[in-house]
Amino acid sequence: MNDIVERFEVAFNQIHQHLKELNGYPKNDNFVELLQHSKLKHSVIRVYFDKLKQYAKLRNAIVHERIDEEYYIATPHTDVVEELERIKRTLDQPPKALDFATRPVLFFKSDTPLSHIIEAFHKHPVSQFPIYRDKHDFIGLLTNDCVVNWMSRTMDNGSVRIESVVAEDILDDAHPNVQFLKAERTVYDLEERFEDSLENNQKLKAVILTESGEPDDLPMGIVTTWDLIKVDRRNRDES
Known part of the structure; x- marks a missing residue:
């Protein structure tokens, strides 16, 4: 031949x-x-x-x-x-999922005061923070939308009292769709998660990457739909 x-x-x-x-x-x-x-x-x-x-x-x-x-x-x-x-x-x-993740991941405990989290939203160019109880027990993803929605519901005469409010109080009303994936998995696995959620009419807010792929592990990276744009851009630059 x-x-x-x-x-x-x-x-x-x-x-x-x-x-x-x-x-x-x-x-x-x-x-x-x-x-x-x-x-x-x-x-x-x-x-x-x-x-x-x-x-x-x-x-x-x-x-x-x-x-x-x-x-x-x-x-x-x-x-x-x-x-x-x-x-x-x-x-x-193929590239690793972690290559396109936001790192390091800033996260908070369930009893973190809301005032501290609002300050963090102002200081850091992110729109969500994972929230954990003790021993890295993941309980939810606190987004800036969650905060705004909570404030709109609790506003009284144009003001909102946040002195005694902690992260877990807001998570009671908001449960963004979050999935977990092993940090070593590829970008194919990452894209598959977002595509499957779209096909099932479930908007996936983020994929959190951990060493084990389980929720009770420290977050090594977090990927949103915005980060997927970086995947397309990098692949086109390398083509």
């Missing part, structure tokens, strides 16, 4: 295998259909979608339209093969 054709087929088949894995090994494993479905969930695939679709046409010409065993109606250029191999390496070693 022509060496350049062999390299192309090896890289293409390995990418095909990645697409099967990303889609849970469906019965219909047509490359283009897997590509189309993966594009909806994963930014890496979205970035390379057009190229991979064209490479699929080239692959069909190589495999199905060759004149004999050693004569191909189409042969890929070296730069095409090198690009396909580069895409394959990206899929082999």
Whole structure:
């Protein structure tokens, strides 16, 4: 077999295998259909979608339209093969979810005064803080929206008394959708969480990354839908 054709087929088949894995090994494993479905969930695939679709046409010409065993109606250029191999390496070693997380994570205890949390919202460019009881028992995500909503409900004659209010008091009325993920997992796993929540009509506010992937562990990073924009931007810059 022509060496350049062999390299192309090896890289293409390995990418095909990645697409099967990303889609849970469906019965219909047509490359283009897997590509189309993966594009909806994963930014890496979205970035390379057009190229991979064209490479699929080239692959069909190589495999199905060759004149004999050693004569191909189409042969890929070296730069095409090198690009396909580069895409394959990206899929082999996708970025870690932690690469796109906000770090370090500022969090508070359940008995932290609301005045202290409001001050923290003013000082730090974040819109939510995880709240824990003793021994890192996660009880909720306190967002700036939660604070505003609580204030609007408790306002009396244009003023709000917050002297004795603590974080847990506000969490009683607000439960933003939060999920947890092992910090070592990939950006694919991260994107999957947000996509699944969208399909289930459940707005996922954030994914908190911990060493164990469990809620009762210290937060190592936090990812919001805004952070997912960084995923697309980085992948496009590297494409």
